[in-house]
Amino acid sequence: MEQKVAAAPPTTASADPAVKAPDRLRALVRGNELGLSVLAVAIGAASGLLVIGIAALAQWMHVLFFTIRPDERLSAVGDLATPSLVFLPAAGGLALGVLLFALSRRRRNRALVDPIEANALHGGRMSLTDSLIVVAQNVISNGFGASVGLEAAYTQICSGVASRIGISFQMRRSDMRTLVGCGAAGAIAAAFNAPLTGAFYAFELVIGTYSIATLTPVVAAALVGALISRIFVGNAYLIDIGAPGPVYALDYPPAIALAVLAAGIGILVMTTVTRTEALFRLSRVPTALRPALGGLVLAGLATITPQVLSAGHGAMHATFDASLSATTLLLLLFLKAFASAISIGSGFRGGLFFASLFLGSILGKLFAIVAAAIFGAAALSSPIYALVGMSTMAVSIIGGPLTMTFLALEMTGDLPVTALVLAAVVTASMTVRKTFGYSFATWRFHLRGESIRSAHDVGWIRNLSVGRMMRRDLRTASEDTTLKVFRRDFPLGSSQRVIITDRADAYVGIVLVPDAYSEDIDDLDKSVKELVRFKDFMLLPQMNAREASRLFDRAESEALAVVDDPASKRVLGLLTESHLLRRYSEELEARRREAAGETV
Incomplete structure (x- = not known):
């Protein structure tokens, strides 16, 4: 019997309202690999401009607050203009503290999702509002002299813009993740005047893997980001170490x-x-x-x-x-x-x-x-x-x-x-x-308790939860039901298994219907409780496919009940191992097709 998948809203890291692109344009971009590359070029250009703007803003703050020349770098000055300027980081800390206090009251400490986490857990979906908050925090920190770089602001806002563009075009999950990588590639390429560095930053750290499908858009974004940087600021971001000499x-x-x-x-x-x-x-x-x-x-x-x-x-x-x-x-x-x-x-x-x-x-x-x-x-x-x-x-x-x-x-x-x-x-x-x-x-x-080792897409595993896969059309019986009544209510062949509950509707176990028709049973007035199996094995709705699969192996059962929590044991549904493995295989195949650049 085909199992019904419980409906659930998709997990998303974006709380911003979506603005859709025109239908014809969306269809053109979604149905053509060239369209994705065109978007990547636009993202690379935007990334280059954003990096230049953020860097200029931070340098302007250094010039204003620390009274250095516009062509000077703060960390390169031998001595500050006045000794009291060393306390500017503390002033910046107060300004940042005010922002943090305001955000804590409004957001209730909701975590800001960065590009790595977005691609690992949320299918590339990022909040542009959150990205702007990160930029503000980073610019305040760096502008007042804190010992941090601006790379967090660069990659966050560029990837956030890329994600917002992807959402407006209703891109597929794999394409969304690629666009977020394009934003990061353009940002790092512009920040270091190094397109290859930007591209492989995206492959290794933001997308989590290299594939032919992602090569063209990511490299295009990195090249354009670096080109924009060179057009407007020349080699100002280039790290020059001079002539290195021979190597043996x-x-x-x-x-x-x-x-x-x-x-x-x-x-x-x-x-x-x-x-x-x-x-x-x-x-x-x-x-x-x-x-x-x-x-x-x-x-x-x-x-x-x-x-x-x-x-x-x-x-x-x-x-x-x-x-x-x-x-x-x-x-x-x-x-x-x-x-x-x-x-x-x-x-x-x-x-x-x-x-x-x-x-x-x-x-x-x-x-x-x-x-x-x-x-x-x-x-x-x-x-x-x-x-x-x-x-x-x-x-x-x-x-x-x-x-x-x-x-x-x-x-x-x-x-x-x-x-x-x-x-x-x-x-x-x-x-x-x-x-x-x-x-x-x-x-x-x-x-923070997250088991993320890279930006490799593991979010689909979490989305493939027991709660989404379980079936809710249950066959249940009370633990004090006699075998005579059980045989009357569940004729042989009507069902494979029945979930047994107590008087408080808490899970007791599972009775396999053929067991109730065994020739070894002499007394039909006995309770079905004596036939209960899998008393200590229960699935929880938040478990992912891998966790559920391990529990099936331990229980050596073809199906397990799903309960709300181990304390109350209120039964929510039933999941079979065959349905779990089929859905898991389907998702693995979908990820393989995405990595190979195949579209459905």
């Missing part, structure tokens, strides 16, 4: 050693952020006041060196160009790592992408000093070690080994150096995966 086979072991060291420090940074958040919670300081308190700690660090402020673009270029002592580099490494942990841990909003690049460059230059002392003239040049440090630290914290490899390629245009970086980032990635198991984003999901 014997240079690989030291680079791999640096990768392992970067992985260890990356894990330490991520856990320090978590411990800092825990300390702020234990302090019982109100959430709205925590950024201001974190800003005061940043003020203390900024009195030592202003290079801990903001993302660190200017400081990194200054570090590349200067010959700093090991002591200075070690101090700067500690201060920047601590400043980033304090900023994120106290509630400032922002990314660690560029901060991880800056930390890695410091570590690489520090390693170069040690390598020169050990290997002498045979050691690699300082820029190469800095590049390896940047890439390995970033892959340890952010993830995406190919993303960081292509960033190195686009920075240097040198294939031997890129091959060295590839070996190092693979080592760092494997080290973090085997010893820690998370990137910064997925680690924070883990702390």
Whole structure:
């Protein structure tokens, strides 16, 4: 018998009202792969403009608040104009706290969904309103000097716009996820003037996989995003490390050693952020006041060196160009790592992408000093070690080994150096995966109780819940029903199984109808309760297909009852293993077709 699937509203991360595109245009885009690529080009162009606008706004705030020149970077200034300016992060923390307080009263602490979570759990659906809130929080944080980057704002708003476009065109789930990846690709490509980096950031971190179907739109968005950036700001976002120098086979072991060291420090940074958040919670300081308190700690660090402020673009270029002592580099490494942990841990909003690049460059230059002392003239040049440090630290914290490899390629245009970086980032990635198991984003999901290890689409598994698959047309009987009455009400062949309940309508077990007609039964006045099976095995409506399948294996049953909760055991429906496996196979096949670019 075909089972009826219980109706339920689709899970969505979007609370914004939908505005539909014209019907003919929707049909053209949905029915043509070229239409998806055209949308990707538009998303890439919008992403480039949005990145330029957000970066300009943050720089304007730095110029206004810290009285620096428009062509200066905040983290590159030797000294602030006046000593009191170090307290600006605390002022920004107060401003952010006011925003957080207002949002907590309006939203009741509903979590903001980022592109990774949207693609993993919500089929690419994001709220544009939430994305604008993230941008506001990130710009306030960075604009007042908190040690965070703007990458969170870039990817959030660009992916949010892409998702809104996808919703208006009523795109399929796979296409929605691709468009969100296009937004992130365009954002990162524009932010770093690196289209390959942007494209593989989308593949590895936002979409969760690479496929032929996603190649054209994602690469198109990244190329257009980078092109828009170059047209309007030239090479202002380009990271220039100079001439790296030659690479030989014997240079690989030291680079791999640096990768392992970067992985260890990356894990330490991520856990320090978590411990800092825990300390702020234990302090019982109100959430709205925590950024201001974190800003005061940043003020203390900024009195030592202003290079801990903001993302660190200017400081990194200054570090590349200067010959700093090991002591200075070690101090700067500690201060920047601590400043980033304090900023994120106290509630400032922002990314660690560029901060991880800056930390890695410091570590690489520090390693170069040690390598020169050990290997002498045979050691690699300082820029190469800095590049390896940047890439390995970033892959340890952010993830995406190919993303960081292509960033190195686009920075240097040198294939031997890129091959060295590839070996190092693979080592760092494997080290973090085997010893820690998370990137910064997925680690924070883990702390929230989410089992997300990447942006790979697992939302369909959660949507394929027992509550949606169960049938509600139940055959039930009371536990005190006699076998005589049971045989009268359920003739042989009328049903395969009957759910038994007590007087409070709580689940007792399942009676297989053929068991009630066994020749071994002598007394028909006995209760059917003696024939009950599967007393301790019950499904819950929120269970997903995998969890239900494991319970079927343990129970060794072809069907199980669905109850509202283990306490009351009120029966809601019945689910058979055959129907579960059929629906699971259908969804797996649908995901396979999506990955292959096939449409139905």
